[in-house]
Amino acid sequence: MSKISIVAAVADNYAIGKSNKLPWYLPADLKHFKEITIGHTVLMGKRTFESLPNGPLPYRKNIVLTSMLSDGVEEGYYESDSIEDALQLCENECHIFIIGGGAVYKQTMDIANSLYITWVHADFQADAFFPSIDFNVWKETERQDFEPDEKNLFAYSFVKYEKI
Template sequence: MLAALWAEDLQGIIGKDQTLPWHLPNDLKYFKEMTIGKTIVMGRTTFEGMGSRPLPNRQTIVLTRNPDYQAEGVTVMHSVDDVLAYAKTKEEPTMIIGGAVVFQDFLPYYDLLYRTVIEEKFSGDTYFPSLEWQDWELVSSIPGVTDEQNVYSHRFETYRRK
């Protein structure tokens, strides 16, 4: 099973200059809860933007076209097919976490979508790819708590492919 996990603003922006354009601790907590103990897949640029180190208590796959790329503590794969074959061996969903090119490459294969919608408009340079929303069923939409630490209204949505 394959799932995408991302946060976006009202314009579909997911990044700016290889980082998140917002600070939202609730979403970071959600990300951790959704990925702990699971396999996460990201592109090389996303991995390097996170400091080139794997996240604790997760199996990390870095997807790159560079056949010579190596990084400590991660599994390097070179094709969508490699990741799909690996995901079929797992009971838990394999979580695709970015960036935009990797999200795009896996669009036909997602079974689940986990999207955080931040009810603001930010400046950014990276967008989540367009989805055919009629192919997806909203399973849940849970409002996030807004407080001094989490100043942006947000919600956590789960979709299942129809």
């Protein structure tokens, strides 16, 4: 069975997006995201996919959840109309990363084995939120804390959680 991980950048108030964009710009988080997901499968909702500035993420198998199926394979990504069917497309993959958005995170929290959360230490206005994390179910296993700098204007932490 594949390992399923959720990757998200989440504000202290659980905000993850506004108008289909991240409410902040943290280059260190973008680099961290790339390092974690490169060479693996990424699974995302249609709006998350549409928010990618350059289309499918390179060097990753991209699967997009959508109720309006087309033939995206020629465009460098796969489509699925359910989490279950999407996971069938990944049955030979050893690690699958769920990368958003809010509804997809909510649907996959129960099946995920681990969470890679970049906590952005600020509150933001948002229209998309990460589901609450039940810390009776998730145990913190790794943490790196960072102060703001000239490129990353907010304090942030890279935290990994494993399901207990």
